[in-house]
Amino acid sequence: xTGEAPPRPDATARMRRVGPARxxxxxxxxxxxxxxxxxGGFIVAAMLSAPAGPPVSIPGVVSVQPLTGWEPARPGSVxxxxxxxxxxxxxxxxxxxxxxxxxxxxxxxxxxxxxVLSDSFDQLTVSEELTPVAFDDxxxxxxxxxxxVDRASGSSVExxxxxxxxxxxxxxxxxxxSSEGLLAFVDDDxxxxxxxxxxxxxx
Amino acid sequence: MSAxxxxxxxxxxxxxxxxxxxPAFWLYVLTVGLTGIVAVAEQSLxxxxxxxxxxxxxxxxxxxxxxxxxxxxxxxxxxxxxLPLLGAAFxxxxxxxxxxxxxxxxxxxxxxxxxxxxxxxxxxxxALTAPFVEEILxxxxxxxxxxxxxxxxxxxxxxxxxxxxxxxxxAIVEDVFYFMAVFGGQPSEVLQGFWLxxxxxxxxxxxxxxxxxxxxxxVVVSHRATEPLRHRMWVxxxxxxxxxxxxxxxxSPLLAFYPSEPWSLGDVLSVVLITxxxxxxxxxxxxxxxxxxxxRERRWLRGAxxxxxxxxxxxxxxxxxxxxxxxxxxxxxxxxRRAGTRAATLLHRLQREQVNLAMVASxxxxxxxxxxxxxxxxxxxxxxxxxxxxxxxxxxxxxxVTDG
Numbered sequence: 001x002t003g004e005a006p007p008r009p010d011a012t013a014r015m016r017r018v019g020p021a022r023x024x025x026x027x028x029x030x031x032x033x034x035x036x037x038x039x040g041g042f043i044v045a046a047m048l049s050a051p052a053g054p055p056v057s058i059p060g061v062v063s064v065q066p067l068t069g070w071e072p073a074r075p076g077s078v079x080x081x082x083x084x085x086x087x088x089x090x091x092x093x094x095x096x097x098x099x100x101x102x103x104x105x106x107x108x109x110x111x112x113x114x115x116v117l118s119d120s121f122d123q124l125t126v127s128e129e130l131t132p133v134a135f136d137d138x139x140x141x142x143x144x145x146x147x148x149v150d151r152a153s154g155s156s157v158e159x160x161x162x163x164x165x166x167x168x169x170x171x172x173x174x175x176x177x178s179s180e181g182l183l184a185f186v187d188d189d190x191x192x193x194x195x196x197x198x199x200x201x202x203x
Numbered sequence: 204m205s206a207x208x209x210x211x212x213x214x215x216x217x218x219x220x221x222x223x224x225x226p227a228f229w230l231y232v233l234t235v236g237l238t239g240i241v242a243v244a245e246q247s248l249x250x251x252x253x254x255x256x257x258x259x260x261x262x263x264x265x266x267x268x269x270x271x272x273x274x275x276x277x278x279x280x281x282x283x284x285x286l287p288l289l290g291a292a293f294x295x296x297x298x299x300x301x302x303x304x305x306x307x308x309x310x311x312x313x314x315x316x317x318x319x320x321x322x323x324x325x326x327x328x329x330a331l332t333a334p335f336v337e338e339i340l341x342x343x344x345x346x347x348x349x350x351x352x353x354x355x356x357x358x359x360x361x362x363x364x365x366x367x368x369x370x371x372x373x374a375i376v377e378d379v380f381y382f383m384a385v386f387g388g389q390p391s392e393v394l395q396g397f398w399l400x401x402x403x404x405x406x407x408x409x410x411x412x413x414x415x416x417x418x419x420x421x422v423v424v425s426h427r428a429t430e431p432l433r434h435r436m437w438v439x440x441x442x443x444x445x446x447x448x449x450x451x452x453x454x455s456p457l458l459a460f461y462p463s464e465p466w467s468l469g470d471v472l473s474v475v476l477i478t479x480x481x482x483x484x485x486x487x488x489x490x491x492x493x494x495x496x497x498x499r500e501r502r503w504l505r506g507a508x509x510x511x512x513x514x515x516x517x518x519x520x521x522x523x524x525x526x527x528x529x530x531x532x533x534x535x536x537x538x539x540r541r542a543g544t545r546a547a548t549l550l551h552r553l554q555r556e557q558v559n560l561a562m563v564a565s566x567x568x569x570x571x572x573x574x575x576x577x578x579x580x581x582x583x584x585x586x587x588x589x590x591x592x593x594x595x596x597x598x599x600x601x602x603x604v605t606d607g
Contacts, residue, residue, distance in 0.1 A: 018353065026350050027226040030343050034234065037339045038303045041310025041332070048317040069320060089320040178321055185321035185328070188313055 366417015407482025
């Protein structure tokens with residue numbers, strides 16, 4: 001009992017005293033709706049993304065754990081360099097074993113551009129700067145983005161390359177790409193798989 | 204002016220926006236403040252990309268937005284909403300809702316990509332995220348405005364006005380984004396974007412969607428005494444669902460019939476037909492809903508004032524004029540011709556205060572309530588002042604004014 005007189009039956013909002021509960025609860029409700037709408041998608045997306053299936057690997061060099069929705073695809077080689085890959089729709093992540101490499105991930109990025117991308121794509125355009133990337137194990141790689149036209153299929157693709165050099169000086173290039181306009185929808189998965197990849201003797 | 208009676212002490216329906224005792228006010232300020240930093244940075248980026256394109260974007264969008272805002276403002280026949288609150292609704296739509304929606308759309312887009320894969324996400328993300336994310340976030344702005352100033356949202360039309368203004372703010376800033384970041388940002392590209400998004404589509408978008416959401420808020424918070432909560436909630440859910448569905452349909456790839464670029468003159472014109480086909484049904488629905496809401500307002504006005512006829516506040520002839528905006532305007536024009544601008548202005552004030560009389564009458568529930576007595580006396584003093592002006596006949600005796 002608060003001792004307050006009850007509101008008149010015909011009273012409008014103006015005439016009713018708005019108590020603390022009626023001031024705070026709806027406001028908290030609005031705040032909850034704003035937070036859930038703004039951030040809920042990231043939480044749901046994170047819940048939908050989990051390691052799925054066995055990792056694909058080149059033993060002793062690199063191992064990639066596919067996330068939900070990604071499937072291992074047939075391994076191959078580019079030049080003399082073997083790769084393993086996982087795909088989802090038009091999204092592909094290839095982990096290329098570059099072999100012994102002593103010059104660090106920056107130079108490896110240049111080599112990938114000149115020796116792999118230039119041979120595979122017409123109208124190749126790459127980002128002007130390299131971006132440092134931290135792997136889950138603490139090692140540092142380098143990343144750049146590219147767009148081009150696949151010489152084999154004639155379709156436009158966009159992607160990003162992440163390079164790493166293991167402690168035993170093995171170079172690895174992660175080449176993630178998809179059809180033009182779709183990279184944004186796989187980029188998050190690509191980066192998550194690259195960050196979690198194991199590079200070096202432990203792979 | 205000294206001949207007029209003192210205006211009743213407390214202004215009706217002019218609640219201030221600054222309500223530091225309301226938690227909703229602080230949530231509004233905090234959200235707009237934080238998102239405003241991002242919004243300003245974004246506009247600065249666009250300006251750096253192409254100063255001329257950015258300036259042209261804003262110039263064109265002000266040309267579009269100003270008349271839309273005026274039309275929405277004037278739609279509320281009897282009780283124009285306070286400009287500070289309308290400004291707050293606009294700012295929420297243009298600053299907070301746009302910034303938060305960009306984040307929300309990205310997050311839910313990611314979830315859709317994870318569920319359906321990149322190809323599905325590329326086709327459907329815009330249709331499956333934006334309608335829900337954007338309508339909720341814009342609607343939260345309307346709810347906050349209501350929580351800040353509960354007195355001001357007391358009818359369906361009020362909700363529509365706040366919602367539409369919030370949607371207009373959203374549409375303008377979103378259009379700047381599209382002109383600069385999607386169409387390219389150069390003046391010729393801005394003009395192309397303006398044609399597609401404003402000339403061809405400007406009547407159908409966020410103003411209508413959020414207007415419907417605002418109506419839903421108005422339905423829930425008004426007519427509590429006459430309609431049960433369950434009924435009001437169902438109507439509100441229907442209106443919100445329609446807004447989301449219309450938005451979804453607009454963004455749907457199933458209705459993306461736009462010609463491929465480069466466009467010929469015929470293609471440019473066909474875009475207007477295509478967008479009209481997609482948007483006109485909703486526009487028609489909203490027009491009908493607004494007309495019904497106005498009719499409801501008119502019934503409310505008559506119901507509130509019919510008991511006052513013959514007392515000091517209003518005569519039967521004045522009520523007949525007051526019920527029709529067309530008759531009211533015609534009466535003022537006739538008064539201006541006959542007795543000058545001052546008399547017409549005075550008649551305008553009398554009409555406005557008679558609408559306020561209806562509000563007081565509908566709220567106090569007692570014919571002898573002091574507030575009601577004061578308002579009647581105020582109306583009478585205005586009428587007396589009008590009668591004192593040479594050639595200004597009583598407002599109710601306007602000749603041959605037809606209802607439009």
